[in-house]
Amino acid sequence: MADLTLHEDPRSGNCYKIKLTAALVGLPLETRQYDILAGETRTPEFLGSVNPNGRIPVLQIGARFLPESNAACWYLAEGSPLIPGNRFDQADMLRWMFFEQYSHEPNIATMRFWLHFVGEAKLSPQQKAQMMAKRIAGCEALKLMDGHLAQSGWFVGDGPTLADIALFAYTHVAEDGGFALSDYPAVERWIERVKALPGFVAMA
Ligand SMILES: N[C@@H](CCC(=O)N[C@@H](CS)C(=O)NCC(=O)O)C(=O)O
Known part of the structure; x- marks a missing residue:
């Protein structure tokens, strides 16, 4: 390569x-x-x-x-077990990755960026006006994930895929954006499973 x-x-x-x-x-x-x-x-x-x-x-x-x-x-x-071979599971993995980009990241990552890196006092009036909607939508995304993970160890199939990686990135630091992970116990248990994967590296 x-x-x-x-x-x-x-x-x-x-x-x-x-x-x-x-x-x-x-x-x-x-x-x-x-x-x-x-x-x-x-x-x-x-x-x-x-x-x-x-x-x-x-x-x-x-x-x-x-x-x-x-x-x-x-x-x-590509070519690794992180992408399932089965056609339905592959599409289902993409479903969660699109969910991450549309319903999760724009709310949870943006709240984290605003509160943790920019600081609430420095936000523009437009950004402040969007905070409540982003908080609600972020909680809805975490609730949906929690419901799925209460039934299944991973987002797709029996092992980790790119869906888990995409969703892990901003979920495990969601508290930086003001989201309480203790409200989502199945998500908390899944976070520990991802951290235990062989080869796992922590975020900087
Ligand atoms: N959909 C893109 C989002 C990329 C994105 O929003 N990047 C942010 C940082 S996480 C950025 O570069 N922001 C700087 C800017 O917009 O000037 C992806 O998943 O890579």
Whole structure:
């Protein structure tokens, strides 16, 4: 495989997903770090050569650049047990990864970013006005996950897949965004199962 470099900000759960996937499948990954709070992913150089969407993570594979965390996880995990062979399970895994991007990350990760890294006092009036809706939607996402995990050890099938990695990244630090994980006991037990996986690496 070509050399792999992750363009990242280590505070980002989206970047952590890719590092966790690489560790679980045993692939070496170089990193290049950016400070998103300082606008380092919005420079003309970054926009022109790394990602015109102005965001990390971006997985560089040789001379090619692949943005979007879940696409990068797929690239790394292809051919490993983290992607089920069964056609339905594969689609079901994608279902949870799309759920993560639409119903989970925009609420839980954004609340964490606002409260833990920016600080409530520095939020704009528009951001403050969105907080209640994001809190409610984030709780709904955790409740849905808890209901599923009360019946099943993993999101898909009998073992960990990319669905677990994608959802683990921001769930295990959801308390930084003001979400009480003790309200979701099946999620808490699943977090411990993910942490016990061989090759697991913690978030920076
Ligand atoms: N859907 C994208 C989201 C990427 C994203 O929102 N990245 C954030 C950090 S987690 C970012 O780069 N923010 C900096 C900015 O928007 O300027 C993914 O999953 O990779």
